[in-house]
Amino acid sequence: MRTLEELITEVLSLPSASRVLLVEKLVESLEFDIDETIQTLWIAEAKQRRDEIRTGIIQPIPGEEALSQVRRLLDK
Numbered sequence: 001m002r003t004l005e006e007l008i009t010e011v012l013s014l015p016s017a018s019r020v021l022l023v024e025k026l027v028e029s030l031e032f033d034i035d036e037t038i039q040t041l042w043i044a045e046a047k048q049r050r051d052e053i054r055t056g057i058i059q060p061i062p063g064e065e066a067l068s069q070v071r072r073l074l075d076k
Contacts, residue, residue, distance in 0.1 A: 002010070011022060052058040 011019065014022070049058070053060055
């Protein structure tokens, strides 16, 4: 049987599409209660953000740039 470290190394070598599918399956496998109201609100928020990007109201920035901005703000 493989160790967890070996499994992690193997998983990280998969193509990104395969890793995304794996993450989705792992999250689905977790047992936790989801408040339907909160889930509905988050779905609405995600759709609104998607629409703002599609219509050009909001311009997305790369994740690393966003994290860099947050780090600068936290350092102040």
